[in-house]
Amino acid sequence: MSKELEHSFVKLLEENQNIVHKVCRLYTNNQQAHNDLFQEITIQLWKAYPKFRGDSKFSTWMYRVGLNTAITLYRKSKRRVNTQEFDMVQFKIKSEPYDDTEEQQLKLMYQAVHQLNDIEKALVFLYLEDKDYREISETLGISEVNARVKMNRIKTKLKTILNP
Amino acid sequence: MDELELLKKDWQKQDNSYPKLSYDDIYKMILKKSSSIVKWIFIISIIEFVFWSFISVAFRDTESMKHFRELHGENILVPIAIIGFGILIYFFIAFFKNYKRISVTDSAKALMENILKTRRTVKQYVAFNIIYLIVCFIAALFIEFDKNQELNDHLSQASANGEIFKFYAIFFATVFIALVLLIGVFLLFYWLVYGILLKGLNRNYKELKKLEI
Structure with a gap:
């Protein structure tokens, strides 16, 4: 795929990455799992990007791909079960x-x-x-x-x- | 105030508290390989197609097949082989069509349905093969009993010695064990794919379906 496409995609995702972080926050319990899911959503977004027509907003489209990956495509590993209290702690939310x-x-x-x-x-x-x-x-x-x-x-x- | 409204207010205030990945971090991510279940389903399905095609080809050139040819069993075996090949092509095309339809930009329900449909095609192919093998087995037995003089001699000898019951018992026990092994292989695939890969998907799909009642 062309460099131009790569560049425009990475730029868009960098600007909208919060959406992916939020999905990961809801569907994972620890940092490792968060990173893994973020990685998989990024790949799925990138794979689907050439078909993104721009008839909806990039962010709207991200919600769909992000949730689909979390609900359906992502394989949760048993290793990642963790009892760490995630919210508040992980993001040091003030x-x-x-x-x-x-x-x-x-x-x-x-x-x-x-x-x-x-x-x-x-x-x-x-x-x-x-x-x-x-x-x-x-x-x-x-x-x-x-x-x-x-x-x-x-x-x-x-x-x-x-x-x- | 509604608890969820309270949560919403808080949730929307937190936009600055998430990690910020740099352009380079994200760029590195798009170069990595996916480990999604769709990829695994594709790999496992191809393995299943190859495995069952291999089984039918492997059976074709064995000593016992030559033996059947000597017994002039072609009238039955050749049509069975042709039908088997045609059905393989049919399932393979159906599998690819369904696989191509899987799109991460569909609604959650449509995505799940397409994945399940793709798997169902492969499952049907495997089930078909089990039935196909059983049919071949029965056809082979039929030819043996009908045309194999040696076997018929054995039978008459066993019957003369009063061992006809023992003969049949051993015979059918062997057939039974072979069938159990076959079904075992089928269940192994079933467990592998449905048990491990699709457990979560099935659960979520059921949850979505439940909403429609």
Whole structure:
């Protein structure tokens, strides 16, 4: 493939890499797995790039490829199971001065999201990224109504995990 | 406030807290090889096609085949071989068509369906081969009993000695063990591909399907 194509792709991905990091954050538990998944998503994006027509935004297209790789193509290795507490720790996320209860609640929320299954995580991810139900349904290949119903169920499920 | 809304607010505030990979880091990544399940499925499927084609070719030139030719079994064996080859071509084309259809830019559900369809083609091919081998086996037995004078002499001798039961018992036990081995090979492939590679995919696909009920 031409150098020009390589250059434009790497440039675009460099600018939009946060999307991939966010997918990895949801679907992995440790740094090694994060890097592996990032690597695989990058390869899949690159392989699909020649067919990227630009009729959707590069970022929109990235959501789809990123999630498809995390849900379907990526092989999770058992070696990578790790109990390390990932969020907050890994990215040294500096929260604004929340009050303690809110910070505690957020921490629990992130842990609860990690307990969801792959499909539920995908819905939550797109929701957190402020995608509308039309885009969620198109990305996953389900109807808009079903996406809404599932989202409501996830909210209930998260509540149950948080308040057992 | 809804917990998820709270999370969303926090999530969107964190855009600066992710690692920043440089242009060179990303460039190095695109030069590496994929280790996706689609790649593994492709490799394993090709191995299965080669393995089963090899099995049928290997059987074709053995001593026992020459023996069948002497017994004039061609009338049965040649059509079986031709049908077998035609079916191999059919499955191979179907496999490639399905494989080409796998696209990471499809919706999650369409992607999963295309992967499963590709695997199903190979699975059907393997199942076909098992049946095919059993049919050949039965055809061979039929020819033996019908035309092999030596075998028929053995049979009459065994029957004269009152050992006809023992003769048949050994005979059918051998056939049974051969069949068990064949099915074992089939199950091994099945376990290898479905058990290891497609476990997660199947689970996620079921989860998506469940949403439609």
